[in-house]
Amino acid sequence: MTSQEDALVFECALDAPPDKVWRALTVPDYLERWLTPAKAGAERIDLAVVTSEENRSLTYRWRESGQGAIVGTQDSMVTFEITPMRDGGTWFRLTHAPTVIPVAANANQGPMRMAA
Numbered sequence: 001m002t003s004q005e006d007a008l009v010f011e012c013a014l015d016a017p018p019d020k021v022w023r024a025l026t027v028p029d030y031l032e033r034w035l036t037p038a039k040a041g042a043e044r045i046d047l048a049v050v051t052s053e054e055n056r057s058l059t060y061r062w063r064e065s066g067q068g069a070i071v072g073t074q075d076s077m078v079t080f081e082i083t084p085m086r087d088g089g090t091w092f093r094l095t096h097a098p099t100v101i102p103v104a105a106n107a108n109q110g111p112m113r114m115a116a
Helices: 018-026 028-035
Strands: 008-014 044-053 057-065 076-084 090-098
Touching (some): 018 028, 028 044
Antiparallel strands (some): 076 090
């Protein structure tokens, strides 16, 4: 479960066909180059595929780790949605939402955020 209230959403048109965008999101070498910070000793991003619909949408569980990570950093879900455009390009939507753990109804408290 994610908190859509706290989600960050980014949308834009890309001058690349959906299959090329899909490869950039799913080929490990491409993804690593895109997500690996340039400076030495920076945090690492650990990803695990949660859902995938080829050439349409992809959701990763996202967790920062390493020297630069914040202690107690929570997991989040990052969803990439790609839609073909008439001009051959791609409409790209990225949603980054923190993970929320539901609390039992008898706990008398709101949902808790998942810690690493």
